[in-house]
Amino acid sequence: MDTFVMRHLPALLIAVPLLAAFLMPIVGGAGRVVRNAWVVLGALATSAVGLALAWKVLAAGTVLYVFGAAAPHVPLPMDSGGIPIRIIFQVDALSALMVVIASLSSLGITIYSLAAESRQSGLETFYAMLFLLVAGVLGMVSTGDLFNFFVFLEISSLAGAALVAYRVDNGVAVEAGLKYALLSTLGALAVLTAIGILIGQYNALNLATLASRMQFTTLDKIALVLLAVPLAMKCGAVPMHFWTPDAYATAPSSVTAFLVVSSQASLYGLFRILFSLYGDLVHFSWATFGWFLIVLGVLSMFVGVTMAIPQKDVKRLMAYHAVSQTGYMLLGVGVGLAVLGNADALAQYGKTAMAGGLFHIINHAMYKGLLFLTAGAVFYRTGTRNLNKLGGLGHDMPWTMVFFMIGALAIAGVPPFNGFASKLLIYESVFRFSPFLSIVAMIVSILTLASFVKVFHSMFLGPRRAEFAAVREVPVPMLAGMALLAVFVVAAGLAPQPFVDRLIQPAVEALVDRAGYIAAILGGN
């Protein structure tokens, strides 16, 4: 049984959340207790499968899984003519990193939502959509098939749009959901067009096969733009970030926290396309797309943080910070891509910059998820997100305040929290590439700290307000969900090097090793 489960972990990674989602309407009819038990079971099982798969990958190397094959670990059956004809999941160290992020986040967020959404109706639909969103994200980061990636991108987009519109909120949430759906659909259409171009030329959908046959023709260049730009939009890069504050602010906080992970899955897709599919080609100018990421990163960092400072809606403010933090990831990995053709620069600082960018992905998922959950806790008790109307909540919500402080100090890059560790890697490595870019990154961190000092002051400091006299601490499940993410924020800050050694560095190596990615499917090297 144990061997069977371990052999089929990649299939279970998708099957478990899909099963949890599809049975939710039936189980939900049996009452609140049974539904909540099913939700917890689904979240625990999904996370356990995800973490087990990541452990297997990090211990033994890339895991391949061919769907529907008699031997799921053999990508090229004898009768296939050397072509991977089935859908293949190719879970390498980079995928494992993303699976860990999605597994930990989804567990904390689901536990939190049990209490946070308990007053809402239609929870069967809510949880069905949440599990679909989780399945979509896990599929995006695990698949080695470009069309399959598109399918999971669509699943996550549609489930995400439905969840953004879940609290109708006089139409405001529906409008935000519609915007998210519109942009996601347009982006997905561009991705689908690119897939059409590539299959028309190379008669393949498998990423490794496409990478091995890539000629970098004019059509390939067009396909590259059609893939890269929509994925940059989906991860909230400036100047395509406009949907982010709308969607993040109006969605329930548990949903917003996982939308952050969903955006990061798009970021994963962007990196996968640039490095594994198009990277390492003699015809390809690494610097061009490296600087594409760097420019998007710097714009995102600066515009995101400066737009956050004047905001009065706490979730809108945090949404702009999500845009800003995505900039750090783009900057770090962009510097790595820009020097991909220069072995010395790559060894001296390029890989460190990439490690900083990838480490920031997992750190950001945890502390930004935590911050959105604390904002949700404040909304749960006060019914408002308006910072001008809040104040004095630290007296009655001390645990929420402590969790907020941990998240706020982490996002501002204050030691000893995890945000500092990844930002330090980015600052010092990017400085060797361009001191100006590093200085911009540091200034953005200072502005981030200033912005969260404002939020801390506005929500938690000051005397008790009469209108919040009945406010008390949020229920235990909400605190437990926040605590799970907070523990990671502190642990990764106090012991960053083990995370870098065991989780981040293998992901960096997987990203730059295009030949290895191809060889895992097609053999040879």
Place this chain on the structure above:
Amino acid sequence: MDLFQTLQTGAGAWNPLLWLVALAVGLGVALAIRSRGRKDFREGAGRKPFISGNEEPENAGGHVPASNLYWGFLESLKSYYARVVPLHTGIPTDYVAWLLGVMALMLVVVLVV
């Protein structure tokens, strides 16, 4: 101790354990200074805060709302905000235009370079 090993950045290093020790030493110094303060101080009547000679506002009246914070920062960047904020129109067709615009720009760059 292996857990708290030094983070290597390529150009520098950071040890969280050393940082925690430094923090503990700093807190110790702060507590030592605090312990030298007046021991007869007690909160209560007759010990109102001094607010530039003004009376202490009633209850929540003393809490500065979020909109009043960083006024100087926003004022000094007024011309920047006057350009950037209007770009955030909230109109979906504008969002689409930005997406298509970036796509067109990248297409030109990739085809030319």
